[in-house]
Amino acid sequence: MGSILSGSRTQRGGRKALEALPTARLTLRVLHAVNRAPGPVVRPESSDLATVVHGHQQWLVELSVTPLNFGGHRRWMVCPECGGRREALHVLGDRLACRVCLGLRYGCQHENRRARLVRRIDKIRVRLGWPPGPLAPAAGKPPGMRWGTFHRLAGELDMLTDALVGNVVKWIDGAEAMLGRRGKTTV
Numbered sequence: 001m002g003s004i005l006s007g008s009r010t011q012r013g014g015r016k017a018l019e020a021l022p023t024a025r026l027t028l029r030v031l032h033a034v035n036r037a038p039g040p041v042v043r044p045e046s047s048d049l050a051t052v053v054h055g056h057q058q059w060l061v062e063l064s065v066t067p068l069n070f071g072g073h074r075r076w077m078v079c080p081e082c083g084g085r086r087e088a089l090h091v092l093g094d095r096l097a098c099r100v101c102l103g104l105r106y107g108c109q110h111e112n113r114r115a116r117l118v119r120r121i122d123k124i125r126v127r128l129g130w131p132p133g134p135l136a137p138a139a140g141k142p143p144g145m146r147w148g149t150f151h152r153l154a155g156e157l158d159m160l161t162d163a164l165v166g167n168v169v170k171w172i173d174g175a176e177a178m179l180g181r182r183g184k185t186t187v
Contacts (some may be wrong), residue, residue: 019107022023022091024052026063028078040091042077050077052089052096059096117164124157134161 024040040054052059062078064085076085079098086098095102111119112182122132128150129142141150 008092016092016102016104017107017110021102021104022054022093023088024077024096025088026050026075040089040096052077054096057094057096058093061086061096114164115170117160120159121160121164124153124160128153129158134164 009042022039024042024044032125038050041055042061043051045051045060047065048063050061050063052061061080064078065073065108066076067073068086077089078103079086079089081095081097081101084098084100089098090102090104091095091102091104100120108116108119118134119132125132127158128139128145130139138154143145145146
């Protein structure tokens, strides 16, 4: 059956996770040649073309510009397969395309219910300045946080922890019942 937090983080239903693939992003760092993380490199060729280089592969990508409401503009890469404006394009084999064209999912779409609960609990605990982990000890109100916010977050944390621990008890009871039906005893 697997552990309590089992579940594929990279693939579910035949679709790969977005985080597992190299990603080319068009950002100010790229436009100004600042050091960036390893992966595909976007090299602007002109105002409307860029080259994406990953290893020995190269793709010529069209750039699009849209005006912003309060002045300025935003640059986009145009997906070679669907023609849509995208902030990021991903490399899968010899293909460079957007998330939709490659059929990719976000990592959180691969999580089961318990893993989502643990992630939400950790997110709230980090916001409260407490150590992560559903069973880690609680600390007091962080300095500068309003009491109303603290009580709301602490209440939500209690509700999520109860849901997780309740699910664990339910899961253990189900496992014991299954073992009991098979005629085995637990130690």
